[in-house]
Amino acid sequence: MKRGFLTTSKAQAKLSKDTNLRVSTAAKPETIAVKKFLGVVENATVRPGGYETDSKERVMKERDALAPMGDLDEDAFLYTSQPSIGLKDTLQTYPDGWAECVLYPDAKALILATPGFPAALVRPSSRSYRVTSTPDKGLGLFSTRKISAGDLILSERPLTISPAWTITRMRFLRELTEQEKYLAVVYEWEKTLQPMFDRLCPENKSAFMALANSHQHDGSGPIVGRIRTNSFGLSCFQSGRFTAEEQRTMRKGVYSAVYNEISRLNHSCSPNVYGHFDIATFSYQIFAVRDISKDEELTVSYTGLYSDSKARQAELKSYGFQCTCPACRAPTESDMRRTISSSLATNNLGDGLFKLSLLEEEGLQSIREYSETLEFVMERYIGVGDAANAIIYAKKLVKCRHSANDAKRYTTAIGVQSHSLWPKKS
Numbered sequence: 142m143k144r145g146f147l148t149t150s151k152a153q154a155k156l157s158k159d160t161n162l163r164v165s166t167a168a169k170p171e172t173i174a175v176k177k178f179l180g181v182v183e184n185a186t187v188r189p190g191g192y193e194t195d196s197k198e199r200v201m202k203e204r205d206a207l208a209p210m211g212d213l214d215e216d217a218f219l220y221t222s223q224p225s226i227g228l229k230d231t232l233q234t235y236p237d238g239w240a241e242c243v244l245y246p247d248a249k250a251l252i253l254a255t256p257g258f259p260a261a262l263v264r265p266s267s268r269s270y271r272v273t274s275t276p277d278k279g280l281g282l283f284s285t286r287k288i289s290a291g292d293l294i295l296s297e298r299p300l301t302i303s304p305a306w307t308i309t310r311m312r313f314l315r316e317l318t319e320q321e322k323y324l325a326v327v328y329e330w331e332k333t334l335q336p337m338f339d340r341l342c343p344e345n346k347s348a349f350m351a352l353a354n355s356h357q358h359d360g361s362g363p364i365v366g367r368i369r370t371n372s373f374g375l376s377c378f379q380s381g382r383f384t385a386e387e388q389r390t391m392r393k394g395v396y397s398a399v400y401n402e403i404s405r406l407n408h409s410c411s412p413n414v415y416g417h418f419d420i421a422t423f424s425y426q427i428f429a430v431r432d433i434s435k436d437e438e439l440t441v442s443y444t445g446l447y448s449d450s451k452a453r454q455a456e457l458k459s460y461g462f463q464c465t466c467p468a469c470r471a472p473t474e475s476d477m478r479r480t481i482s483s484s485l486a487t488n489n490l491g492d493g494l495f496k497l498s499l500l501e502e503e504g505l506q507s508i509r510e511y512s513e514t515l516e517f518v519m520e521r522y523i524g525v526g527d528a529a530n531a532i533i534y535a536k537k538l539v540k541c542r543h544s545a546n547d548a549k550r551y552t553t554a555i556g557v558q559s560h561s562l563w564p565k566k567s
């Protein structure tokens with residue numbers, strides 16, 4: 142769309158909400174690493190002292206929502222609706238929904254450049270879950286019928302997407318303690334996210350505020366508290382702006398997405414579903430990682446799964462619960478299996494089969510090592526000319542989280558024999 146188009150009165154009537162982008166720019170940031178604070182804070186709504194922010198906000202007028210972001214300061218952040226909607230759109234006229242986002246220009250440019258974006262939501266052929274109360278975990282998602290490994294269970298656009306790292310630039314006026322810095326950061330974080338919340342439509346505002354909040358007494362405001370409790374990390378908007386080290390230590394380039402239904406998924410250390418964000422449909426898609434029976438709870442993991450039970454419980458502290466899943470109830474045996482499978486070098490078929498048995502016993506089909514090991518085992522069977530067993534593992538691989546689409550080729554005898562490792566006839 143040409144820039145000039147937007148200045149006509151007819152075009153103004155068609156402008157999307159993005160034409161009133163709020164852009165905040167400031168002098169170079171001081172990067173602040175803040176440790177998680179889990180104590181109790183009184184009066185969290187009062188602005189803490191000892192710092193000032195450099196932010197000066199301005200409203201960008203007549204910006205085409207679909208225009209390239211290249212001319213914007215890379216440190217400006219944008220309040221934007223994605224996919225872009227018309228001023229008169231509602232959830233009734235646009236039932237796939239949209240996310241209210243705080244994005245940096247590189248992430249928005251990457252989204253707009255994704256082939257197919259914004260494609261319609263891909264929905265499963267029938268609904269297979271319900272959101273219902275549990276005796277001890279609040280709400281949760283439960284299957285309403287048998288679900289097979291690899292099945293799509295639900296796909297949903299986020300309510301909100303915002304940076305998972307501190308974006309407010311601050312200058313400290315005196316030496317602050319870690320806790321004082323933390324309080325300053327969460328206070329400013331809430332202020333930055335308020336305009337994003339204000340842009341939500343009434344239904345999504347209510348849905349957002351109805352979500353659980355395990356950060357009510359640690360200084361987090363109501364928006365930040367809900368994001369910290371309910372968000373799923375998105376690493377797929379990486380444009381190369383941040384280094385791997387910055388991503389890992391400061392979570393730079395990582396975003397947090399909050400959902401109406403997906404955020405009701407409770408935690409297990411042996412999760413039976415996994416999520417994948419598809420930029421083209423702008424939705425999180427939830428798949429089964431193993432067969433799930435009727436009335437089973439659908440769970441994801443909020444922690445790293447190769448760490449031991451004690452470390453996982455420490456990670457879960459900020460969510461305000463102690464995990465009582467089977468792995469945490471019998472930590473000695475479970476920790477041992479996880480340690481062995483994470484450190485086991487797979488040099489031969491026997492190692493691969495042993496690793497798979499450990500991962501399956503621990504219910505770790507959602508992790509990358511599981512599909513990597515399936516592929517390893519499939520290839521070893523192909524290498525010794527055992528088509529029947531190779532096909533068994535290729536079929537498991539196809540249903541798997543990280544499987545390359547390639548695996549489908551090896552689910553038939555002809556496919557297996559076309560593999561480069563298949564023994565050549567002499």
Ligand SMILES: C[S@@+](CC[C@H](N)C(=O)[O-])C[C@H]1O[C@@H](n2cnc3c(N)ncnc32)[C@H](O)[C@@H]1O
Nearest residue numbers: 278279280353355371404405406407408460462
């Ligand atoms: C993302 S929400 C999950 C949905 C939540 N149960 C609800 O009612 O909206 C995270 C919160 O759910 C609860 N939760 C999640 N997994 C749990 C578990 N395994 N055991 C106990 N509580 C859990 C904790 O209160 C946690 O802070």
